[in-house]
Amino acid sequence: MRTDQPKRRAAFFDAMAASSPSAVAVIPAAPVFVRNNDVEHEYRQDSDFFYLTGFDEPHSVAVLDAVQRRLTLLVRPRDREREVWDGPRAGVDGAKAAFGADEAFAISELADKLPDLIQNHSRVYYRLGHDRAFDDRLLAAVDRVRARRRTGAVAPAEIVDPGVILHEMRLRKSPDEVETMRTAARITREAHELAMSRTRAGMHEYEVEAMLLDTFRRHGSERPAYGSIVGSGPNACVLHYRKNDRRIEAGDLLLIDAGCEYGYYASDVTRTFPVGGVFSREKQAIYELVLEAQLESIGAARPGVTLDEIHKLSVGVIARGLLRLGLLSGDVDKIIETDGYKRFFMHRTSHWLGMDVHDVGAYFAGGKPRPLEPFMLLTVEPGIYIAPDDETVPAEWRGIGVRIEDDVLVTESGSEVLTAGIPKTVEEVRRACGL
Numbered sequence: 001m002r003t004d005q006p007k008r009r010a011a012f013f014d015a016m017a018a019s020s021p022s023a024v025a026v027i028p029a030a031p032v033f034v035r036n037n038d039v040e041h042e043y044r045q046d047s048d049f050f051y052l053t054g055f056d057e058p059h060s061v062a063v064l065d066a067v068q069r070r071l072t073l074l075v076r077p078r079d080r081e082r083e084v085w086d087g088p089r090a091g092v093d094g095a096k097a098a099f100g101a102d103e104a105f106a107i108s109e110l111a112d113k114l115p116d117l118i119q120n121h122s123r124v125y126y127r128l129g130h131d132r133a134f135d136d137r138l139l140a141a142v143d144r145v146r147a148r149r150r151t152g153a154v155a156p157a158e159i160v161d162p163g164v165i166l167h168e169m170r171l172r173k174s175p176d177e178v179e180t181m182r183t184a185a186r187i188t189r190e191a192h193e194l195a196m197s198r199t200r201a202g203m204h205e206y207e208v209e210a211m212l213l214d215t216f217r218r219h220g221s222e223r224p225a226y227g228s229i230v231g232s233g234p235n236a237c238v239l240h241y242r243k244n245d246r247r248i249e250a251g252d253l254l255l256i257d258a259g260c261e262y263g264y265y266a267s268d269v270t271r272t273f274p275v276g277g278v279f280s281r282e283k284q285a286i287y288e289l290v291l292e293a294q295l296e297s298i299g300a301a302r303p304g305v306t307l308d309e310i311h312k313l314s315v316g317v318i319a320r321g322l323l324r325l326g327l328l329s330g331d332v333d334k335i336i337e338t339d340g341y342k343r344f345f346m347h348r349t350s351h352w353l354g355m356d357v358h359d360v361g362a363y364f365a366g367g368k369p370r371p372l373e374p375f376m377l378l379t380v381e382p383g384i385y386i387a388p389d390d391e392t393v394p395a396e397w398r399g400i401g402v403r404i405e406d407d408v409l410v411t412e413s414g415s416e417v418l419t420a421g422i423p424k425t426v427e428e429v430r431r432a433c434g435l
């Protein structure tokens with residue numbers, strides 16, 4: 001049995017009970033998506049569902065009753081014939097024995113059981129609008145309870161997003177979660193180091209992607225945390241580049257944004273390096289500017305500081321640097337005020353990181369950016385991207401794209417970079433590329 005999930009359920013029950021005298025949560029498993037014809041996409045459990053249950057099978061629903069503090073799981077029943085094809089299922093008995101459900105039913109009983117499970121609760125925590133097919137099933141259950149009112153059954157009066165509780169819980173990592181994320185970071189470090197040492201001009205971007213995926217898998221990562229970006233030359237300027245099919249040329253910068261998922265936790269790392277290890281003057285200038293911005297922002301990460309402040313530090317360094325390099329002109333405050341830098345730095349500096357790469361958790365509280373707290377985890381990832389066809393800058397600057405990204409844990413006194421040690425200074429990068 002998983003050890004974290006019972007503690008999480010207890011905390012979830014406490015928070016639900018504190019916000020409503022009679023709450024129940026309904027959390028469906030991730031749907032199965034058809035890829036084409038009769039082939040399905042690889043299945044990955046919904047993060048909220050896994051966080052609370054540790055159960056990774058599709059076609060399941062968790063119902064958490066905060067009054068009785070009971071977990072009910074509805075799951076696929078054992079089926080000898082299907083299990084020959086798809087592998088073993090926990091089944092109804094396994095849901096109780098191995099996953100700590102107080103009660104379990106076959107998922108085929110959902111329409112009958114769900115009204116019973118939610119009745120006499122005034123509030124249902126359920127994420128409306130996320131899975132429209134399941135919305136219908138939940139609303140049908142609510143309606144069935146309403147039809148029973150003359151027998152004394154109380155129908156739920158509120159449907160509330162469980163994210164208001166669960167996503168706040170997920171935002172602050174437990175020591176065990178931090179350990180898992182350290183493992184993800186370690187595997188991702190190996191992958192980036194291997195790519196730096198093995199990439200040669202003449203290889204295709206997909207060959208580098210294959211090295212990354214091979215490293216992830218060899219170390220027990222289930223899958224990448226997101227589609228790996230391997231962008232050489234001008235492709236480094238495409239923020240969500242995914243084709244990874246260009247032939248890498250000598251002297252190109254190669255931007256790799258790749259991180260593994262391990263035990264359902266993400267890592268998210270970007271490194272940019274010159275193939276062959278030698279930066280041109282312009283590429284080095286842009287690289288050092290992004291690095292300065294990143295170090296400045298990481299240095300500010302500590303309790304009480306906001307992501308907005310961290311972003312503004314990167315913006316300041318980048319705007320001043322671009323001005324110094326002659327790629328922007330005018331007054332730096334004016335450039336910042338009018339978003340003049342956004343042509344080159346068009347994304348934010350940070351996002352939460354956890355089970356989802358762009359993790360859950362509110363970014364604002366009371367309409368204002370929220371202050372960081374210990375055990376939150378964020379990325380710090382400034383970048384500069386000069387479009388290949390940007391005729392406002394001299395030709396030698398065009399097509400340069402650099403991003404540097406690390407995973408940062410907020411601690412009591414400051415922060416800790418979980419992905420530290422992946423070559424980052426110009427000298428470290430040169431050495432890692434074999435020079």
Ligand code: GLY
Nearest residue numbers: 226257268357381
């Ligand atoms: N790899 C996605 C991101 O950096 O946000």
Ligand code: MN
Nearest residue numbers: 257268269405
């Ligand atoms: Mn990334």
Ligand code: MN
Nearest residue numbers: 268379381405
């Ligand atoms: Mn990121």
